Amino acid sequence: MITLFDVPSTFPGKAWSLNMWRIRFALNYKGLPYKTQWIEYPEIAPVLKSHNIGPTKYHEDGSPYYSVPAILDIDDKTNELKIAIADSYDIAKYLDEAYPNTPRLLPDDEAQVKAVKEFSNGFIGIIFLPSFYLILCKGVLVKLNPASHEHFSKARAKDLYPFYQKDRLEDISLSAEEEAEEWKKIKGCFDALEERIKGTDEKGQWFLGDKITFADFVTGAFLLWVKITLGEDSEGWKHISGWNDGRWIKLLDGLKEYTQRID
Secondary structure, eight states, rough: EEEEEEBBSSTTTTTHHHHHHHHHHHHHHTTOOOEEEOOOGGGGHHHHHHHHOOOOOETSOOOOEOOOOOEEEEOOTTOOOEEEEEOHHHHHHHHHHHHHTTTOOSSSSHHHHHHHHHHHHTTHHHHOOOOHHHHHOOOOOTTBBBBHHHHHHHHHHHHHHHHHOOGGGGGGGHHHHHHHHHHHHHHHHHHHHHHGGGGGGTTTTTTBSOOHHHHHHHHHHHHHHHHHHHHHTTTTHHHHHGGGGGGGHHHHTTTTGGSSSOO
């Protein structure tokens, strides 16, 4: 049985994170049984260390950075540990190797694999805008459990420190006028994302055309995070739904069957 480590929230269904949804999509697409172990942000490092799951990167000072998604895969018959691993792309690669008789997340063609990996690993760079990240993180902050609140506030403010010079998310604010102006820039992020994925439109709606790959779960996970955080009836989500000829709504609709199962 696979165990997926995730951070809970008070959003319906608990699951909300763009990073964790990448793997939820993948597991649901493959039809693999799994369970969720919900852990709060301060628990991530000690819990992963306890399972010998290594850091996904290192800070500038050399200290390790532990992050989710992470999974354990334990053989149901022998109870032996098959793998303990973090990082969404590495997990996707493992799932293809360990479960070859399920739908693949990565294509067979090496050039296509490279394209999927580059897109997946560089996704945040395509879509990142400090103000949009701020709006979304502040939306998440109020939905986290108290145990995760302070950790998330300080960590995300640290991400945004070069832009806002504040130590906590609560200390960063945008006026209504500023936020309205920023939404014009947010549209540009989605235009940039469309430029990266529209090259195969003649073959189908997915990153490689007519077949779903992990790259589509990366985009879908981001869109789902935005939808959950802003709210389906929010003005922000209504804006996004109408952008780029409805591309983003169509993509989420195409992935809907893989969002139904959370645990």
